[in-house]
Amino acid sequence: MNFFEYARVALESLKANRLRSVLTMLGVIIGVAAVILLVSLGEGTKNYVEEQFAGLGSNILIVTPGKIETRGGPPVIGAAKHKLTLSDSRILEKKGYLFGGVAPVVFGTAEVRYGSRSRNVPVLGVTPSFSPVRNLHVEIGSFVTESDVEAKRRVCILGRTVKRELFGNANALGQIVKVSGGRFRVVGIMQRKGVSLGIDLDDIVFVPVRTAQDLFDTDALLEIILSVRNKNDIESAKELAKSLLFKNHNRHEDFTITNQAAMLSSLYTILDTLTYVLGGIATISLLVGGIGIMNIMLVTVKERTNEIGIRKAVGARDRDILVQFLLESTALSSSGGIAGMLVGVLGAYGIRLLVPKLPVEVPSWAIVLAFTFSVFVGIFFGVYPARKAAALHPIEALRYE
Amino acid sequence: MGSAPVSEPLLRLRGVTKIYEPDGQEVVGLEGVDLDIHSGDFLAVMGPSGSGKSTLMHIIGCLDIPTSGSYEIKGIPVSRLSPEELARLRNREIGFVFQVFHLLPRYTALRNVELPLLYAGVGREERTGKALEALRAVGLEDRRNHLSNQLSGGQKQKVAIARALVNRPSLLLADEPTGNLDTKSGDELMEILTRLNGEGTTIVLVTHNQAIARRAKKVVYIIDGRLVAKEEYRELRE
Numbered sequence: 001m002n003f004f005e006y007a008r009v010a011l012e013s014l015k016a017n018r019l020r021s022v023l024t025m026l027g028v029i030i031g032v033a034a035v036i037l038l039v040s041l042g043e044g045t046k047n048y049v050e051e052q053f054a055g056l057g058s059n060i061l062i063v064t065p066g067k068i069e070t071r072g073g074p075p076v077i078g079a080a081k082h083k084l085t086l087s088d089s090r091i092l093e094k095k096g097y098l099f100g101g102v103a104p105v106v107f108g109t110a111e112v113r114y115g116s117r118s119r120n121v122p123v124l125g126v127t128p129s130f131s132p133v134r135n136l137h138v139e140i141g142s143f144v145t146e147s148d149v150e151a152k153r154r155v156c157i158l159g160r161t162v163k164r165e166l167f168g169n170a171n172a173l174g175q176i177v178k179v180s181g182g183r184f185r186v187v188g189i190m191q192r193k194g195v196s197l198g199i200d201l202d203d204i205v206f207v208p209v210r211t212a213q214d215l216f217d218t219d220a221l222l223e224i225i226l227s228v229r230n231k232n233d234i235e236s237a238k239e240l241a242k243s244l245l246f247k248n249h250n251r252h253e254d255f256t257i258t259n260q261a262a263m264l265s266s267l268y269t270i271l272d273t274l275t276y277v278l279g280g281i282a283t284i285s286l287l288v289g290g291i292g293i294m295n296i297m298l299v300t301v302k303e304r305t306n307e308i309g310i311r312k313a314v315g316a317r318d319r320d321i322l323v324q325f326l327l328e329s330t331a332l333s334s335s336g337g338i339a340g341m342l343v344g345v346l347g348a349y350g351i352r353l354l355v356p357k358l359p360v361e362v363p364s365w366a367i368v369l370a371f372t373f374s375v376f377v378g379i380f381f382g383v384y385p386a387r388k389a390a391a392l393h394p395i396e397a398l399r400y401e
Numbered sequence: 402m403g404s405a406p407v408s409e410p411l412l413r414l415r416g417v418t419k420i421y422e423p424d425g426q427e428v429v430g431l432e433g434v435d436l437d438i439h440s441g442d443f444l445a446v447m448g449p450s451g452s453g454k455s456t457l458m459h460i461i462g463c464l465d466i467p468t469s470g471s472y473e474i475k476g477i478p479v480s481r482l483s484p485e486e487l488a489r490l491r492n493r494e495i496g497f498v499f500q501v502f503h504l505l506p507r508y509t510a511l512r513n514v515e516l517p518l519l520y521a522g523v524g525r526e527e528r529t530g531k532a533l534e535a536l537r538a539v540g541l542e543d544r545r546n547h548l549s550n551q552l553s554g555g556q557k558q559k560v561a562i563a564r565a566l567v568n569r570p571s572l573l574l575a576d577e578p579t580g581n582l583d584t585k586s587g588d589e590l591m592e593i594l595t596r597l598n599g600e601g602t603t604i605v606l607v608t609h610n611q612a613i614a615r616r617a618k619k620v621v622y623i624i625d626g627r628l629v630a631k632e633e634y635r636e637l638r639e
Contacts, residue, residue, distance in 0.1 A: 314517040
């Protein structure tokens with residue numbers, strides 16, 4: 001008896017008990033849909049986080065002043081509390097052969113005014129290397145230049161939101177705005193970048209770093225951002241920066257170097273684990289669905305004992321009976337699997353429509369996995385009833401009413 | 402009566418004994434049965450219910466194997482065969498007709514007849530052709546697309562005969578084939594069996610009905626699991 005005959009018999013039998021088949025499938029449908037939905041949710045959360053960090057640029061080390069003690073306990077009294085200065089960034093630039101760019105950042109907030117409109121925004125004092133290192137670029141005009149920094153020129157580059165709020169649709173380039181009362185010429189407008197980690201990257205004004213130091217009357221830097229030329233050198237670059245700064249700070253380690261990529265990758269590992277755990281929990285419901293299949297197959301075998309006897313009397317081998325019932329349980333579970341896939345994918349799109357912020361995505365591996373698993377469930381939970389059917393003695397089976 | 406014995410019988414039973422142990426208690430189903438059935442025979446096995454005639458039929462039909470003794474089909478020793486080989490023998494060498502028909506209710510007459518061919522691995526077209534031919538032989542070709550549970554008892558049993566014959570087995574084994582039929586259908590059925598035997602089909606018929614047994618060429622009597630002579634049978638029955 002060939003495969004198509006077995007399949008035909010299996011499908012006929014499922015059709016003959018339509019309601020029962022659908023109810024049995026429901027267990028698998030819910031299981032597969034749950035796997036796909038939960039995994040998609042996990043994946044969506046990961047996407048969301050990824051999007052938040054997307055503006056950060058890659059291969060980044062960030063130097064911040066002060067030492068973050070990971071060991072806890074009170075800080076040592078009298079420990080030097082040094083700040084980061086432009087001298088640090090100059091050293092890093094000069095001797096940091098592993099760095100692609102060194103970007104010192106001065107931070108402050110200021111009122112920016114144009115005509116009658118004003119806005120309180122973060123002002124970042126930066127050097128030209130900030131743009132490539134942080135992956136933030138001007139759309140029109142130019143970014144801060146080397147000579148802007150050296151000459152402490154009073155020029156500024158506006159984020160998209162600032163530009164819109166102050167100028168509307170009018171041309172801003174070349175106009176004079178007042179930053180904390182000082183006159184600044186607008187030389188550039190940034191590209192739209194969106195929100196990252198709660199900071200609206202479009203609601204920022206950039207000025208040359210030394211101009212900012214004058215503006216906020218400080219020589220301290222918020223941070224120095226380092227981009228590392230080669231991804232594999234990140235750890236050695238971190239060590240290099242550490243030793244250079246250590247020397248420059250009179251042998252005090254009063255700064256912290258953070259490896260963004262390492263932090264992110266451990267975060268992603270956590271999110272991946274979360275996805276697998278969710279998928280695993282959903283898989284349990286798929287197993288419960290499998291038990292439902294086994295239950296109904298046992299009933300089916302009992303009901304069709306006479307049929308099994310007839311088939312055996314006319315020459316069906318044990319193997320023929322086994323395959324027939326195995327195929328029936330597999331047909332149950334795999335059609336449940338297909339329906340569950342549809343429900344799961346539609347559900348994921350439903351969530352996407354309802355919660356647009358969460359970029360729910362159905363990973364193809366989840367679909368393949370859920371379906372494969374549902375087929376496997378049908379085989380696994382079908383084996384026992386099918387073996388029971390195959391092992392029936394033909395005479396007993398024929399006598400059974 | 403009966404044809405001249407051929408040198409090698411189709412079926413040969415020697416000292417066939419079957420003992421059941423349903424609840425640890427031994428129940429003798431058959432005891433030392435010797436029987437030869439030759440090609441072209443039409444043999445009736447007569448006996449009251451519980452006499453062991455069904456057991457005999459199951460053993461002849463390879464649905465069961467004897468506890469002791471030997472049984473050969475065409476010289477093949479059946480008792481030593483695996484379940485798989487027994488299935489093959491049932492498929493190729495034996496056609497069953499049961500008192501309660503045993504057709505698959507949701508299948509059409511045609512698909513019921515096709516069933517043995519399916520397990521013989523015959524391809525679709527050849528299967529349909531052979532099944533139609535078998536239905537034609539019992540005069541039910543026009544009912545081929547009826548579901549078997551839409552057929553009358555007589556028609557069902559004809560379909561069963563067609564199914565039994567479709568693989569051209571060596572032996573047609575009928576267990577009270579008229580038991581669930583009215584007299585007219587029963588007569589009609591016996592005529593078909595007689596005709597098939599005339600055309601060369603070997604038939605073993607199990608019955609407790611004297612009138613039915615009389616249609617066979619030869620009758621053996623069975624009581625308490627033993628084959629007995631006609632006279633002894635009469636005595637014991639009275």
